[in-house]
Amino acid sequence: MRTVRRAGAICVGLALALTAAACNTESTGDDAPAAQQQKQLTIGLANQQESVTFPAAISEGAKKKAAELGVKLVTLDSQGDQAKQASQVQDLIAQKVDGIILVPLSPGPAQALVDQADAAGIAVGTTHGYVGADRKPEDPYSKLKFIVTEDxxxxxxxxxxxxxxxxxxxxxxxxxxxxxxxxxxxxxxxxxxxxxxxxxxxxxxxxxxxxxxxxxxxxxxxxxxxxxxxxxxxxxxxxxxxxxxxxxxxxxxxxxxxxxxxxxxxxxxxxxxxxxxxxxxYKPFDEGGQAVQQMYDALTGKLTGAPKTNFYETPGVTKDNVDSCVPQW
Missing domain, CATH: 3.40.50.2300 (Response regulator)
Structure with missing residues (x-):
């Protein structure tokens, strides 16, 4: 909201000077963007099933990155229930969060959830999964801001x-x-x-x-x-x-x-x-953190343009290089 401050000043001097309008000042609203930047962003994380170690690690990584960025993170656990995930996304929309990170249970139903959030003007990205049945990684659903996932x-x-x-x-x-x-x-x-x-x-x-x-x-x-x-x-x-x-x-x-x-x-x-x-x-903790960073960048104008699928490195591991993979789940 544009803010206007009025400051009155008493000018002491000649009577002619009393007619000068310069004694009153009005702000131009230049401080409005700074006020907007101070608003804490709220991001919802609609997760799959946190009793499973992989989605649980995604949540932990997301929480750590949100804390670093000063973002409020609302985490919800669908417990593997598609209907519950749908209801939770609708709750996040009703709360008017700034963005939603979806860990989709199924690509087809997830598209409907993204459509609902997009219609409400809420940015959506996904991690550990895709949106839209039979969509290829190189062709993300257009209403998304990003995808962060394993290849x-x-x-x-x-x-x-x-x-x-x-x-x-x-x-x-x-x-x-x-x-x-x-x-x-x-x-x-x-x-x-x-x-x-x-x-x-x-x-x-x-x-x-x-x-x-x-x-x-x-x-x-x-x-x-x-x-x-x-x-x-x-x-x-x-x-x-x-x-x-x-x-x-x-x-x-x-x-x-x-x-x-x-x-x-x-x-x-x-x-x-x-x-x-x-x-x-695989690195689910890092994945959760990357998803929050991507959403933050989208909400602050640093991430623009068509959505892209972001893969992180997933090397093969045998006894010869087993110490190179530090387990995150």
């Missing part, structure tokens, strides 16, 4: 490169996916299998869901080993499932190698003790 497809390719080195003579391979409906079941697998096909000599004999948990990952690998005792390599698309798979391999006296995704503490520990061959290092 899921590239990570699958990195896992494939490690698989070729782990089993240079080829052999049978089994894939353990997450819960049904998750995009990662495709994005983390497509380039992995392509790397095997390019090398030649590999056959994917089974694909089963491990539902993102150690227990279900172990059960899936047990089932596969019962039918295919000579599997040479398991690719589990999360470290939790990969660790469970390692337990199944040990119980079956198999020599199969295991590759995971994530760089989680359990995965790094498993690489060190030989349970896993390798993983791909």
């Amino acid at each position: 899921e497809v590239g990570s699958g390719a990195t896992a494939g490169e490690m698989a070729v080195k782990a089993v240079p003579n080829g052999g049978k391979v089994a894939v353990i996916t997450g819960a049904a409906g998750f995009q990662e079941n495709t994005t983390r697998v497509s380039e992995f299998t392509e790397a095997l096909e390019t090398k030649g000599g590999f056959t994917v004999v089974a694909t089963q869901p491990g539902n993102w948990t150690k227990q279900d990952g172990q059960a899936a690998c047990q089932n596969i080993l019962a039918a295919n005792q000579d599997v040479a390599l398991f690719y589990a698309i999360s470290d939790d499932m990969a660790v469970g798979c390692g337990a199944a391999i040990k119980a079956a006296n198999s020599t199969a190698k295991v590759i995971g995704i994530g760089g989680a503490q359990v995965g790094i520990d498993a690489i060190k003790d030989g349970t896993m061959y390798g993983t791909v290092c």
